[in-house]
Amino acid sequence: MWRIGFSFEKLGLAALRRPVLYSLILLALIFTSAFHVRNLKFDGSILSVLPDRSAAFKDYEQLKDKYRNFSRDVTILVESERLLTASGLEDLRNLHLDVSLADGVAKAVSVFSTPVFDPQTGELVDWFPEEFTSDADMMERMDGLIAKFPQVKSLFSKEQKVAVIVASLDISVQEDDKKSFLAYRSLRKTAEEVTPEDFKLSFTGLTPVGASILESLISDQTKLTIFGLIFGITIAFAIFRSFMAAILCAIPPALTALWAFGLFSFLGIPINYLTTVLPTLALILAFADGVFLYFRWQTLSSAEPDLDNNLIQSIIKVGPASSLTSLTTAVAFLSFAYAESEALKDFAYLGAGVVVLAFLAVIVALPLAIHWAIRLKLVHPGNTRPPMFQGFGRWARTIALARPMIISAIGIVLVIVFGIAQNWVTAEYKLVQYLPNKSDIRYGEELANKVIGGRALLLMSVPFENDGGFESPENRSRLEQVDKVVSEQFGAERVFSAWRVLQMLETDQARERITELASQADDSDKSDFISSDGKSALVTVRLSSEMPVAEVKLVTDKLKESLGKLAYGKDVQITGFPILMSVEFTKLINQLRTSLFLAIVLGILFLGIATRSPLIMLAAITPNLLPIFFVLFFLFMRGGTINLSEVVALTVAFGIAIDNAVHLINVYDIERKTGKETRHALSIAMEEAGPALAAGTIIICVSVLVTQISSLPVVPTLGHLIISTLIVALFGNLIMLSANILTLTKFTRRK
Secondary structure, eight states: OHHHHHHTHHEEEEEEEHHHHHHHHHHHHHHHHHHHHHOBBBBOOOTSSOOTHHHHHHHHHHHHHOOOOOOOEEEEEEEOOGGGSSSHHHHHHHHHHHTSTTTTTEESSGGGOOOOOOTTTOOOSSSSOOOOOOOHHHHHHHHHHHHHOGGGGGGGTTTEEEEEEEEOTTTTTTTTTHHHHHHHHHHHHHHHHHHHHOOOOESHHHHHHHHHHHHHHHHHHHHHHHHHHHHHHHHHHHHHHHHHHHHHHHHHHHHHHHHHHHHHHHTTTBBBBGGGGHHHHHHHHHHHHHHHHHHHHHHHHHOOOHHHHHHHHHHHHHHHHHHHHHHHHHHHHHHHOOOOOOHHHHHHHHHHHHHHHHHHIIIIHHHHHHHHHHTTSSSOOOOOOSSSOOTTTHHHHHHHSSSSHHHHHHHHHHHHHHHHHHOOOEEEEOOGGGGGTTHHHHHHHHHHHHHHOEEEEEEEEEEOSSSTTTHHHHHHHHHHHHHHHHHHOOGGGEEEHHHHTTTTSSHHHHHHHHHHHHSOOOOHHTTTTTOOSSSEEEEEEOOOOSHHHHHHHHHHHHHHHHTSSSSTTGGEEEEEHHHHHHHHHHHHHHHHHHHHHHHHHHHHHHHHHHOHHHHHHHHHHHHHHHHEEEEHHHHHHHHHEHHHEEEEHHHHHHHHHHHHHHHHHHHHHHHHHOOOOOHHHHHHHHHHHHHHHHHHHHHHHHHHHGGOOOTTTHHHHHHHHHHHHHHHHIIIIIIHHHEEEEEEHHHHHHH
């Protein structure tokens, strides 16, 4: 029969029997990974995690094909006290011209590009004169334009003294992230070079957001890896009271991080804002399991002089638990494959892969490092001291074994209460949650939400009744009806459509001229109003990117209901980034929450299979549900919402948290097989495993603190939730699990 770890720990024993061979294999892996790391790729797209086969995503893509890729627009916000003066407005006009001529820019939209046509002839006329004669003349012109077109308020705020220029990138770069980011940076450089000193520029839009995330991803990988190792080495030194011990414990995480980067490069999968944490998590996992193994070896070596035999015994005793913890953590990652997103499937397989690499680093590389340290006389018999937390297990034992039934009952009650509350936690998505902290892009996004009502577009494609374009009365009637419905719901100043111009034309000649101009215009010039084939028109609404997904769904449902009353209402295609996020992120988060519970079920099931004990499987339920439900209860109390990074963090945290149960059960299982009764075996298991569990949890939590230096908010959030989950899991699996085993054993004996 297999042991608790399915005998995978024998890899470590094999490495000690042939240390030269396995050392050469490790060196080959190190050089291969280092060679591939130079090809590491990064992906800053915020859309990269969305499933690309869903109906909502297809609608979004179809509208891009009919009009243009609005997600590539770069919104420039200009702040200046001088904007309400003639000279300030003249400088704004010059900036608009420079932006429109920048490399990679197809066109620029501002108050100066507002289309004003002669109502009799349909010819385009200049609203603003070539030169402003006075500040009063400027203000009169601006007030007149706002009165004529309320939508101008989304491009110019007199109250906030903010103007907006929207630059559309050239179609040749729109479908390529790298080219789009380069075009944005070139545009930004051009704008900043020609801007007057008293003009403050802020940039936002999905392209600047993606470029900003990309820069943070590249910066984070260096910071998180280096500081993660430093944090881990420091806390390992404090626990083991030995610099050599700290260095040896750092070898598995360092190798795991390198191998993780090599795996990304070898498979050609770019690191995005979710997978950016995988190398750091792999590093932390290797630190945790390495500490358990080294903890056992140092404890034995402080009492027995045979260092080589102590190492073998440590692998035999701790290796099975490390094998099973790696399996349960890999299962937690694989649960992400349940989601429809290809990016999350990659996250699932890569996550499981780095867990396997972490296990190999611990079970093979660490014993080999200790082996060579012994041969080089870097460690000596009798020169090791017992590590810290030696009394932690005894303290926990006095609590767990004194009143096991009461502790078990409390655990059940807490799980039920927290479990009920977690049902009220709903999915949430806000773009600012994914923007780098203290970045000017974040400031620009928040400013756009505050001043112009947001730059996220809700898009409605209205099919024409015939091929007459804007000249056809039937087509104009449709556009008027949809514009009216949308304006009633959102307000006229937030709605953009060709009807705003068409309603001011007074003659058939003018309407014919507009239709002629639309047919002759380049796609980039007409794409804000009419499709490239001329068979549909576009109506857009600006929404705040901070609008909760629940509210987006409500306003979208209301809009669909209102449009549904029109004879052709069901043919109006409604999409846009806010809808895509509200539909797909909600669905994705709900799928991931299902993945979380799938991971819990599979993790506990594997625990039961490994121990071949239904009793232990039942005993492990409440200690491992409690940390997850506790954090979900905290999220419920905080506001009742959970975002994508938080549900990912909880799933990963569970995979790590259940490790505590595995290490305790491993020692308990060994003691039971020697013939000890349940209470005695539990007592020994808690005393032996408790110090290592405490040390491992401290090292993980301190190492996870490295996430707080990341500029991406999703990474610190992941760190907060992992730390919270692990602290609760430590006490749950050490105290409640032991109490549950004792309680269930007594109950089954009575039966």
